[in-house]
Amino acid sequence: MLQAKVITNVRKMSDKASIVDIHGEVNAAAENSLMSAFNQASASHARAVVLNFRGLEYMNSSGIGLLVTLLIRANRQGQKVMATGLSDHYRQIFELTRLNEAIHIYDTEAQALAAANAM
Template sequence: MSQPNVTMKVRPVNGKSCFIDIQGEVTAWAENALMDAYNQATSAGAKEIILNFAQLDFMNSSGIGLLVTLLIRVKRQNQRLLACHLGEHYQQIFELTRLNEVIDIYKTEADVLRSLPIAG
């Protein structure tokens, strides 16, 4: 059985939002890491979950499936899913799969932060 080649770090940013920094490969093996990171962000009270793909090495169709699963969980919790630092190849995949219609995509972390409501 293969081991996941991914790490995910949760970073709260304003009391209502958390970045999930993804480093490595998002494949079927990343499910536990992604869901653990999501649960950690939710436990911290996040209403916006921001996937930071700056250090993404690889994502396959199983990884896209994980994002769909995550999106369903996010919607059930009345949260928003956002993404930043998505490479051109993966931007095209998001467009083909129409994930870009349900996940707000930003070029940089700073762009995401400017779009967030001020915590109050």
């Protein structure tokens, strides 16, 4: 079985937004770690969860699938999912898979948080 090679860290930035830092590999094995970080970020009823991909080293198609299921959960809870820290390569993958049409991408954390706080 695949071993998870991902580390997540949750930072509560305001009443409205939390950031999930993602380091390492996002594939099928990252499910538990990613979902648990998302639950933690949602626990304070944050209206926006910002996924920070600055530390992302590898992502396969199962990883993209995980992001879709995470997005559906957020939508069900009335939350927005945002992304920041994406390299050009991972931006292209978001474009290819049309994830960029559902997850708003920001260049910096500051921009993402400003958008979240303006909600």
